[in-house]
Amino acid sequence: MSQQDSDQIAVVLPDGSTLSVPRGSSIEAIAYEIGPGLGDDTVGGRIDGETVGKEMPVRENGAEIEIITADSDEALQVMRHTAAHCLAQAVQRLYDGVDLAIGPPIDDGFYYDFDGLDIDEEDLEPIREEMKTIIEEDHEVEFEEVAIEEARERLQGQPYKLELLEEFAEESDTVTFYSQGEFEDLCKGPHVDSTGDIEALDLTEIAGAYWRGDEENAMLTRIYGTAFESEADLEAYRERMREAEQRDHRRIGSEMNLFSIQDRTGPGLPLYHPPGKTVLRELEGFVEDLNTDADYEYVETPHVFKTDLWKESGHYDNYADDMFLFEVGDDEFGLKPMNCPGHASIFDDSSWSYRDLPIRYAENGKVYRKEQRGELSGLSRVWAFTIDDGHLFIEPDSIEREVEAIMDMIQEVLETFELDYEIALATQPEKSVGSDEIWERAESQLRDVLDDREMDYELEEGDGAFYGPKIDYAFEDAIGREWDGPTVQLDFNMPERFDLSYTGEDNEEHRPVLIHRALYGSYERFFMMLIEHFEGKFPTWLAPEQVRVLPISDANHEYAHSVAADLENRGMRVDVDARDGTIERKIRAAHDDRVPYQLIVGDDEQRDGTISVRDRKERQQYDVDPDDFHAHLDAEITEKRIEPDFLD
Numbered sequence: 001m002s003q004q005d006s007d008q009i010a011v012v013l014p015d016g017s018t019l020s021v022p023r024g025s026s027i028e029a030i031a032y033e034i035g036p037g038l039g040d041d042t043v044g045g046r047i048d049g050e051t052v053g054k055e056m057p058v059r060e061n062g063a064e065i066e067i068i069t070a071d072s073d074e075a076l077q078v079m080r081h082t083a084a085h086c087l088a089q090a091v092q093r094l095y096d097g098v099d100l101a102i103g104p105p106i107d108d109g110f111y112y113d114f115d116g117l118d119i120d121e122e123d124l125e126p127i128r129e130e131m132k133t134i135i136e137e138d139h140e141v142e143f144e145e146v147a148i149e150e151a152r153e154r155l156q157g158q159p160y161k162l163e164l165l166e167e168f169a170e171e172s173d174t175v176t177f178y179s180q181g182e183f184e185d186l187c188k189g190p191h192v193d194s195t196g197d198i199e200a201l202d203l204t205e206i207a208g209a210y211w212r213g214d215e216e217n218a219m220l221t222r223i224y225g226t227a228f229e230s231e232a233d234l235e236a237y238r239e240r241m242r243e244a245e246q247r248d249h250r251r252i253g254s255e256m257n258l259f260s261i262q263d264r265t266g267p268g269l270p271l272y273h274p275p276g277k278t279v280l281r282e283l284e285g286f287v288e289d290l291n292t293d294a295d296y297e298y299v300e301t302p303h304v305f306k307t308d309l310w311k312e313s314g315h316y317d318n319y320a321d322d323m324f325l326f327e328v329g330d331d332e333f334g335l336k337p338m339n340c341p342g343h344a345s346i347f348d349d350s351s352w353s354y355r356d357l358p359i360r361y362a363e364n365g366k367v368y369r370k371e372q373r374g375e376l377s378g379l380s381r382v383w384a385f386t387i388d389d390g391h392l393f394i395e396p397d398s399i400e401r402e403v404e405a406i407m408d409m410i411q412e413v414l415e416t417f418e419l420d421y422e423i424a425l426a427t428q429p430e431k432s433v434g435s436d437e438i439w440e441r442a443e444s445q446l447r448d449v450l451d452d453r454e455m456d457y458e459l460e461e462g463d464g465a466f467y468g469p470k471i472d473y474a475f476e477d478a479i480g481r482e483w484d485g486p487t488v489q490l491d492f493n494m495p496e497r498f499d500l501s502y503t504g505e506d507n508e509e510h511r512p513v514l515i516h517r518a519l520y521g522s523y524e525r526f527f528m529m530l531i532e533h534f535e536g537k538f539p540t541w542l543a544p545e546q547v548r549v550l551p552i553s554d555a556n557h558e559y560a561h562s563v564a565a566d567l568e569n570r571g572m573r574v575d576v577d578a579r580d581g582t583i584e585r586k587i588r589a590a591h592d593d594r595v596p597y598q599l600i601v602g603d604d605e606q607r608d609g610t611i612s613v614r615d616r617k618e619r620q621q622y623d624v625d626p627d628d629f630h631a632h633l634d635a636e637i638t639e640k641r642i643e644p645d646f647l648d
Helices: 027-034 036-041 075-094 121-137 148-154 159-169 231-246 249-255 274-293 307-313 316-322 340-348 396-417 436-452 493-497 523-534 554-569 583-592 603-608 626-638
Strands: 008-012 018-022 042-047 050-052 065-069 109-115 141-147 174-180 183-186 200-210 219-228 304-306 325-328 331-335 359-368 384-394 420-426 458-460 470-476 482-491 513-518 547-551 574-576 597-601 611-615 620-624
Touching (some): 027 036, 027 042, 027 065, 036 042, 042 075, 075 109, 075 121, 075 183, 075 200, 121 200, 141 148, 148 174, 159 174, 200 231, 274 359, 307 331, 307 340, 340 359, 340 513, 384 396, 396 436, 396 470, 482 493, 493 513, 547 554, 547 583, 554 574, 554 597, 611 626
Parallel strands (some): 420 458, 547 597
Antiparallel strands (some): 141 174, 174 183, 325 331, 470 482
């Protein structure tokens, strides 16, 4: 090969085409090679999937290159990354003896972690003002590639940066620094051209965070912030945050006596109070009806297994650090982090013919995962949670049919709760089990199901589980936030590891395919999402208290209890507010408690055998025949309508 040839490399573009460029060309230079407009719009890029600054040189032949442009969704993250550096720069200007840790962009903004910084919320204002000063100073953001040894010299006295450097040194002989004014940071980028490019920012909160998320490490001070392209966008974000605070499931859960998480019982271990358990029982009953109609058989597995099971399934290597493990005699046990190995063991305990398949198991299975304490948050991230789990053992040629049936079940859940959602098809990752032919067939079958149903979906290349491709759903709540939800996953790994088999029509042994599926995801996260989505104003069929009867005076108590008893005999959840107090006060209390219906009974109603019906939208109708209300309420609950609609 000539010297001239060795100075050129071929980079692979997203459409699969190649482009010959000088070795060491930056992402930005490659963008200009493609086109001047693209070069002008470049704010960063990716090399073989890793996000980097636009200044990063490309040296490897065959490197896969993507360009991040100013009009892409990721451009905002680039600006937020630079805002995180402005935060660190401001803190260093204002406080002595502070060690910097890390400061990445995140979904709604950015954060930076500091050691030796003792501040409270009122200290955020001077930091915020110093950040604005740095932005007004309009420092150019400069890139520098540095040899490892030189980087070590620069980072002396910065323990967290030196620890990161040693990790980077395992991958490359050089690292990159970004500087702005007097501030520099070990960083892979990308960043905007100047601090003056940051348009609108705010600091939002202070929290504690363990270094690297490990409770054995130092507790750092984390400052969260956000940045947007305009003050209008920032104000819209603040409004969303005010709305999110109003809907916070932890506050509503306490107000409605739904659940608690107590220090004495342990973090991440929710206790469901009677009203909360009522909601969960309704959710469980809904899924159980769907499972029964789809010919699932219910099984039950224990909360704890020997870890031999997890080693056999292959999960022990991936999940041991996240498991609660303990020893009994010479054996190691662990609280189960998932239900599937137990279901596979049940399947393996019998002999099966192709005529028996598919075998469909269901379990509302409690599982345990040892999340870091700092990451626990209400019901959204817990140590103990319950999955509405289903596992199907099927013949390979029935994948498409079974996935169709599962998606029909998921669709019924979505339609019942009137939820918006997004779908992603995740394909074969770099590390996977099973032949490429099996993967191609399985991915094709999942894609065909989605296409046949004319469903919009994102293709997430390489994001499948190591054991198979999957279809993931994400719910969107009332204020536009997304939450992980239902999933359908194909698994070629566990049947192989457990040596599962069935006898085919040819009298030979065959390997089944395992489908994992959940219609909610987990009850905890789904319950949390429903609390915030409905702001605690559950549909009548879910509401812990569906009707409250309000007697106007003591003389109406007996009639009020007879009205309530009639409803209770029809299976409704009813209470009577027999406390002393005005009717106005009782109405306000029922409204604050988010009860779907209030039945007001006074002397006129008692005399005529009627009721006055009021809903939580403060609409009221007088002289209602109780039988008419009973019939409507029964239909509203049976049909699982979202809003009380007797007074529509």
